Amino acid sequence: MDNLNRRAFLRTGLLSATFLISPAAVALANTSSLSDLGRLMSANDLVTVYSAREIVTLDPSRPSADFVAVANDRILACGTLDEVKAAVGDLPYEMDTTFQDxxxxxxxxxxxxxPLLAALSMSSEILSIEDWELPTGTVPALKDKADFMQRLASAEGSLDTAESVLFSWGYHAAFYGTLTRSDLDEISTTRPVIIWLRSCHEFVLNSFALAQAGVTQDLMDGxxxxxxAQSSFVEGHFWEQGMFSVLPYIAPMVADPDKFREGAIVMxxxxxxxxxxxxxxxxGILAKPVQDTVNSVMSDSSMPFRWSFMADGKTLAETYADDxxxxxxxxxxxxxxxxxTHLAQGSVKLFADGAIYSLAMQLREPYIGDYHGEWMMDEDLFDRTFRIYWNAGYQIHIHVNGDAGLDRVLNALETNLKPNPRIDHRTTIVHFAVSAPDQVDRIKQLGAIVSANPYYVSALADQYSETGLGPERADQMVRLGDVERAGISYSLHSDMPMAPADPLFLMWCAVNRITSSGRIAGENQSISREGALRGVTLDAAYSLRLEQERGSIEPGKLANFTILDENPLTVEATKIKDVGVWGTVMEGRKIQTGDADGRKALLDPTPSGINRTEFAKAAMEHAIRSVHSHG
Structure with a gap:
């Protein structure tokens, strides 16, 4: 059969009865011209057939395979070697055994x-509550405050110049004790030392940093x-509104665009x-100079993955009075x-209640201890913004952490469904920290889906069992077991840098629910391994309305693969996070870990026209505005 007839054969769907054509490929064939299909099957392009010890497809019609054929950026076929060769036919192909084992x-x-928050934190001296396994080496979690002081002093001694700023992210007072200006003066009295706490809601500065920034008690009195009330000059501590007030003075010291770009490459x-x-x-970022600088790294062809930016509906609705x-x-x-990089078209992000790390969630029952909830959007603004985007047909992703916050979200969804029903709206409940069983039922009834952060349990369940939530609510955080049993689509996310952007680690958290002390919190809310894998692949794609292109290994979809040393569905459950990653195939491009052109963006100059001071202020303002609801 010649190439043209093979393409026509594919287009008619006559091969749909064989292993070759999945619903995704049939849809592609039915909607593409012959020239479009030629991208998959062209005599001028070499087909690559990859062999593997095992291929986990997440295609229910063929859950596993031994070979997969890739033409350009698409999957041509998968199955046994004979089946794949039959699909390739007379097209030229090569066998690639790189993934044989x-x-x-x-x-x-x-x-x-x-990415912006991640780049800022990755450009700092990371000293945090958890291990960070970076390309440059593993940064182990802090043991205690003494360990922090010792490692910070070592970092200070390794700086290149006397003028360099010592900027660190990750310290958490709830874990290691109060940190003050006098502590940092022990590190240095001749260079700025600035600590961005783990919650990203607080800064602590040494005396030299205060002086260099021009921050005085007289200034603060104004x-x-x-x-x-949320600042202390004596302690060099600035949080919440105090943090916003000090930010313009310290931003140039912590958000240099060149340093930021280095952090973006590490990220x-x-x-x-x-x-x-x-x-x-x-x-997404609503400061063009900052986005341009982000794009200087992330839009470049050296990027080993694509990235979408979702609109910040809260800020846009606050800015414009006309719907x-x-x-x-x-x-x-x-x-x-x-x-x-591209805009996530037709999608928008809203905010309900406050952050989990600062215990600012809105809860049905009171907190244990001196905490209170916050709303990130006033109710009238939230309702207006939800209505605007709902009526425009947008998919709405909503940050919500507490069960009272979730009530507000579900009430808004139900209110808008009645006058304007939408069958496949995929309204996404984001974070999903504290919820109740009746809310899971309501999520399903209203057709919403969930994007959960399972790291909350591992990092916080022990601490919040003692204060904030108490044992029952803390152990039932992120009740994905109930969600899975209800048949609700869910995905897993890191909210990096609020958790490591490590999908295998997120799977481990959701499957095992092992806390920092080593106990299991809320075993009834553990999920299946396949559900966890889908949560970082197919169901993650579904939550972004990309499941026709990504998330499973099926003919017609983009050739996006992650290459692992072991199968996370069969390895011992507690070892999921330890499975090695060889690298990826991204849209047909094979990229081993470490092969990305890490120097390219460094060699390019910062984009022309970027005012460094304005960049620093805009970058930090966006960062703080973003983490105000996450940290």
Missing amino acids: KVIVPGFIAQHAH WSTSAQ RDYMHSKGITFGNEPG AQVIAETEKLESWYNGM
Whole structure:
């Protein structure tokens, strides 16, 4: 059969009765011209047939395979060698045995992570509550405050110049004790020392940093009452409104665009080392100079994965009083992206209640201890914004952590469904920290889906059992077991840097629910391994409305694979996070971990026209605005 007739054969769907054609491929064949199909089957392009110890497809019609054929950026076929060769036919092909002893799974998807925040934290001296396995080496978790002081002093001694700023991220006072200006003065009195705490809601500065930034008690006396109440000049501590007030003065010291770009490259290589082939920023950057600088790394062809940016509906609705203009301005954002970045069209991010790390969730029952919930959007603004985007046909992703916050979200969804029913709206409950069984039933009834952060249990269940939530609520956080049993689609996300952007680690968290003390919290909320794998692949794609292109290994879909040393569905459950990652195949491009062109963006200059001071202020303002609801 010649190539043209093979393409026509594919287009008619006559092969749909064989292993070759899945529903995805049939849809592709039925909607593509012959020239489009030629991208898959062209005599001028060599087909690559990969062999593997095992291929986990997540295609229910063929759950596993031994070979997969790739033409250009698409999957041509998968199955046994004879079946794949039959599909390839007379087309030229080569056998690639690189993965002969590896396991191929669908390409991992970072459903919800923050590149700007990640780049800022990755450009700092990381000293945190958890291990960070970076391309440059593993940064172990802090043991205690003494360990922090010793490692910070060592970092200070290794700085290149006397003028260099010592900027560190990750310290958590709830774990290691209060950190003050006098502590940091022990590290240095001749260079700025700035600590961005793990929650990203607080800064602690040494005396030299305060002096260099021009922050004095007289200056602070002119701040708002709330900013003064949330600042301490004596302790060098600035949080919440105090943090926003001090930010313009310290931003140039912590957000230099060149340093930021170095952090972005570390972030890029870190995510690739974890097998990520696609990612999404929920609530994208609304400062063009900052986005341009992000694009200088992330839009470049050297990127080993693509990234989408979702519109920040909260800020857009706050900015524009006219409903139609809100949508018009949202659509204009498409022009901000290029190359390996793009706007997540037709999707928007909203916010309900406050953060889990700062215990600012809105709860049905009171907190244990001196905590209270916060709303991230006033109810009238939330209701207006939800209505605007709902009526425009957008998929709405909503940050919500507490069960009272979830009530607000589900009430808004039900209110808008009645006058304007939408069958496949996929309204996404994001984070899903504290919830109740009746809310799971309601999520299913209303047709919503869940994007959960399973790291909350591992990192916080022990601490929150003692304060904040108490044992029962803490152990039942992120009740994905109930969600899975209810048949609700769910995905897993890291919210990096709020958790490591490591899909295998997220799977481990969700399957095992092992806390920092080693106990199991809420075993009834553990999920299946296949559900966890789907949560970082096919169901993650579904949550972003990309399941026709990504998330499983089926003919017609993009050739996005993650290459592993072991099968996470069969390895011992407690070893899932330890499975090695060889690298990825991204849209047909084979990229081993460490092979990305890590120097390219460093060699290029910072984009012309970027005002460094304005970049620093805009970058930190966006970062703090974003983490105000996450940290």
